[in-house]
Amino acid sequence: MDQEQIQINEAAKWFFFSGGPGAPRYGDDPTKHAVDHDSEAFVREVLQNANDQGLPNGDPVEVTFRFVTLTGDEKEVFLDGLGWYDGLGERMRAVADTHNGHRYERVVKRVNDPEAELRLLVVEDRNTTGLTGSWNGDSNYAALVRDELYSSKQDDTAGGSYGLGKSVLWTFSGASTVVFNSHLTSKRQDDSPRLIARSKFPTHQLREDDTTYQGAGWLCKPIETDDGPRPESFWGEHASQLAEQLHVERPAVSGTSAMVVEFQDPTRDERPDVEDLAQEFVDASVKYFWPAIYRGDLEVTVETPEETLAADVESVPAIRPFVEAYEERTTEVQTLVNPGDVAGLDIPVNLPPRADGTETPDGSVRLSARLASPADDDSYLNNIALFRGAGMVVKYYDQSRVAYGDRNFFGVIAAGEARSEGIPSDSDLEIDRFLRFAEPPEHDEWESTENLREQYQRGFRMALDDMFGTLRDGLRHLISKGNSGDSLSDNVLNRFPIHGSGNPRSTTSPADPVFEIDSSSRFDGDAWVxxxxxxxxxxxxxxxxxxxxxxxxxxxxxxxxxxxIDYVEIEQSGVTVSQDDGCVRLVADEDVDDLSFSGRSHSDEHADLVHGDVGATQLEILAELQTSEEDQA
Known part of the structure; x- marks a missing residue:
C-alpha cells in the first residue's frame, strides 16, 4: 500500500451519532422485518430501485450483480480500507456481545479466521441518476444514505413509493454495512465519483466508553457544521482510490455501485455456492422484470469469479409463454382454439376522482392469454402476470379456478404505460399512477392501500374489485370452448362496454355504467361482518x-x-331478501334506487375460512337491472 493510499485511509473515519440520556434505543433495523428476505426478494427490490432511476435518454438501464470472494492478503487490504481496524471491528464486537448480536458474532469470527473467505456482492447500475444531492434536503443521496422508510421518487410511474426496497441491501449484509460509489449526472458530475459507506447497527456502547451510540454509522470525512458534526462523502481521486481498495470501482458513467459486505441470505442456514446464487439471480431477474427486459429498457448480468451470465427472457422456459402472450396482446382474436393461440380483451377501469377533486379519465388495461400446450413449462400455469409501465411483474395472479379440462393458459394484464405500443393515453397515465399507489410496500399486489386513500376519493376499492372481477369474466370468455367467432358472449357483453356492438338492448347503452356499488368485509371475533x-x-x-x-x-x-352468509339486513322497504346455499339474493322494485345493507357470515369454529385463517375475503355483488324490454346486467 503506497503512502497516498495510507493517507486516504487515515482520513476515512467511522462516524456515529451519539444519543444522550433518554434518547431512543434501537434493537435492530426495523426494515429487516418489513419484507420477505430471500434472494428472489433481494433481486426484485434492487432491480426495481435501479429501474426507477433510469435516465430519459432512450438507453436501457444496465445492472450487474458481481460476486467477489476475498481471502489472505486481499482480505486484509479490503478490511483496512473499510476501517475494520480503526473503529468498525470494535463496534461490531460490542454489538456481538448484546442479546441480539449473534449474526455479528459470526461475522467477527469469519473476519478473524485467516482461512475463511469474505463474500462481497457489488450491485452496479449504469444509465441512472446516481447519488445526487446533499445531506440536507430531499435527494437521492439523502434518501439512501441518511433517511429511513423514505423515497425520493417523484415520478408517478416509478415502481416504489415507500422507500422500503433499499433496506434489503443492509438486510443481506452479515456486517449490516454497505459501501456506495457513484458517478453523478448533476452539476457535480466533474467531481465524481462520490463514495461513502453506511452501517446500521443496534444502539451500542464501546467497552471503554460510556457514550451511547445510535445505530447508523458512516465511513466518511466527518465535518463540522452550524448544526454540529455530520458525515461527508469522499469525492474525486480520493474516492476512486478508496473504491479500488474496496472492490467497488466502476466505469466513469452515470449510476451507482452498492457493495454489500459479507453477503448472506438470511433465510438460509447453509452458505450457498456463488455459482448457485448467480443462477438464482438470473432466474429472479427474468421472472419479475421480463417486461422491461423484453422492451429493451433493462439489461441484467450476473458475474462470478468463474463466469458471466445474462438475464435473457429466452433463458427461463417458465416465462416464455407470458412473453408470447404479451407480444401478441394487440390481437383482435377473442377466442383460444388451439394450444399456443393468443387472444385478448380490453378490461375497462373506472377510476374515482383524485383527492383534490381532479376528475380522472376512464380507461382500460389489456388482458391477453395464451392457451397452454404440453411442451410448456408449467411452473406458472393458469397464472396472470400483472404489470404496468415500470416493467416489473407485481404478481403472478393464480386463476386456476377459471381453467377446466385441457383449457389451461398463461396470461398477462398489461396496465398503464405497458398497455399500448405507442404513446400512452391520458387514461393510461392515470391508471399507471393509480396502480402505483395500489401497491403495498412489498410491491407484490394491487389492493386497497393507505396511499390510495390519500390520493383518491371514495370508490378506489370498487375500481380495483371491478377490474379484477371483469378480468375473471373476460378470462372465462377467452378460454371457453363454446364461443363462436370473435364476439363476446351475451352474458359478459355488458361488462366490456368498449366491445359492445349492435343495437342497445334498453334505454341505457351497454357503454354506460348501470350501478354504483361499494362494499367491505372485516373479521370480527368468529365471523365476517x-x-x-x-x-x-x-x-x-x-x-x-x-x-x-x-x-x-x-x-x-x-x-x-x-x-x-348467515343473514343480511335491509332498512328500506320494497326489497325482498332470500337465501340459497349461503348466498343472499335481493330483489328491489322500481321505487328503490339506493340501498344499503349489512350482514354477517355463518360462525363455525371448525371452519378455517370463517376464522380468518385465509387472511381476506372477497365480497361479490352481481346486480341486474330490469327494464321494460329486457334485463340489463
Missing amino acids: ISGRIKTLPEQFDGWSADISLTGVGEDGSRYDDIP
Whole structure:
C-alpha cells in the first residue's frame, strides 16, 4: 500500500451519532422485518430501485450483480480500507456481545479466521441518476444514505413509493454495512465519483466508553457544521482510490455501485455456492422484470469469479409463454382454439376522482392469454402476470379456478404505460399512477392501500374489485370452448362496454355504467361482518336484483371455498331478501334506487375460512337491472 493510499485511509473515519440520556434505543433495523428476505426478494427490490432511476435518454438501464470472494492478503487490504481496524471491528464486537448480536458474532469470527473467505456482492447500475444531492434536503443521496422508510421518487410511474426496497441491501449484509460509489449526472458530475459507506447497527456502547451510540454509522470525512458534526462523502481521486481498495470501482458513467459486505441470505442456514446464487439471480431477474427486459429498457448480468451470465427472457422456459402472450396482446382474436393461440380483451377501469377533486379519465388495461400446450413449462400455469409501465411483474395472479379440462393458459394484464405500443393515453397515465399507489410496500399486489386513500376519493376499492372481477369474466370468455367467432358472449357483453356492438338492448347503452356499488368485509371475533351500498344510475327501470356472495382469498390471491352468509339486513322497504346455499339474493322494485345493507357470515369454529385463517375475503355483488324490454346486467 503506497503512502497516498495510507493517507486516504487515515482520513476515512467511522462516524456515529451519539444519543444522550433518554434518547431512543434501537434493537435492530426495523426494515429487516418489513419484507420477505430471500434472494428472489433481494433481486426484485434492487432491480426495481435501479429501474426507477433510469435516465430519459432512450438507453436501457444496465445492472450487474458481481460476486467477489476475498481471502489472505486481499482480505486484509479490503478490511483496512473499510476501517475494520480503526473503529468498525470494535463496534461490531460490542454489538456481538448484546442479546441480539449473534449474526455479528459470526461475522467477527469469519473476519478473524485467516482461512475463511469474505463474500462481497457489488450491485452496479449504469444509465441512472446516481447519488445526487446533499445531506440536507430531499435527494437521492439523502434518501439512501441518511433517511429511513423514505423515497425520493417523484415520478408517478416509478415502481416504489415507500422507500422500503433499499433496506434489503443492509438486510443481506452479515456486517449490516454497505459501501456506495457513484458517478453523478448533476452539476457535480466533474467531481465524481462520490463514495461513502453506511452501517446500521443496534444502539451500542464501546467497552471503554460510556457514550451511547445510535445505530447508523458512516465511513466518511466527518465535518463540522452550524448544526454540529455530520458525515461527508469522499469525492474525486480520493474516492476512486478508496473504491479500488474496496472492490467497488466502476466505469466513469452515470449510476451507482452498492457493495454489500459479507453477503448472506438470511433465510438460509447453509452458505450457498456463488455459482448457485448467480443462477438464482438470473432466474429472479427474468421472472419479475421480463417486461422491461423484453422492451429493451433493462439489461441484467450476473458475474462470478468463474463466469458471466445474462438475464435473457429466452433463458427461463417458465416465462416464455407470458412473453408470447404479451407480444401478441394487440390481437383482435377473442377466442383460444388451439394450444399456443393468443387472444385478448380490453378490461375497462373506472377510476374515482383524485383527492383534490381532479376528475380522472376512464380507461382500460389489456388482458391477453395464451392457451397452454404440453411442451410448456408449467411452473406458472393458469397464472396472470400483472404489470404496468415500470416493467416489473407485481404478481403472478393464480386463476386456476377459471381453467377446466385441457383449457389451461398463461396470461398477462398489461396496465398503464405497458398497455399500448405507442404513446400512452391520458387514461393510461392515470391508471399507471393509480396502480402505483395500489401497491403495498412489498410491491407484490394491487389492493386497497393507505396511499390510495390519500390520493383518491371514495370508490378506489370498487375500481380495483371491478377490474379484477371483469378480468375473471373476460378470462372465462377467452378460454371457453363454446364461443363462436370473435364476439363476446351475451352474458359478459355488458361488462366490456368498449366491445359492445349492435343495437342497445334498453334505454341505457351497454357503454354506460348501470350501478354504483361499494362494499367491505372485516373479521370480527368468529365471523365476517359485511356491508355495502348499491345505487342505480339510470332514472327509469322496472326493478333490479342483486346476488351477494362471500369467498375466502389466500395471501397469494387464490380463491378458496365460499363462506356462507348467515343473514343480511335491509332498512328500506320494497326489497325482498332470500337465501340459497349461503348466498343472499335481493330483489328491489322500481321505487328503490339506493340501498344499503349489512350482514354477517355463518360462525363455525371448525371452519378455517370463517376464522380468518385465509387472511381476506372477497365480497361479490352481481346486480341486474330490469327494464321494460329486457334485463340489463
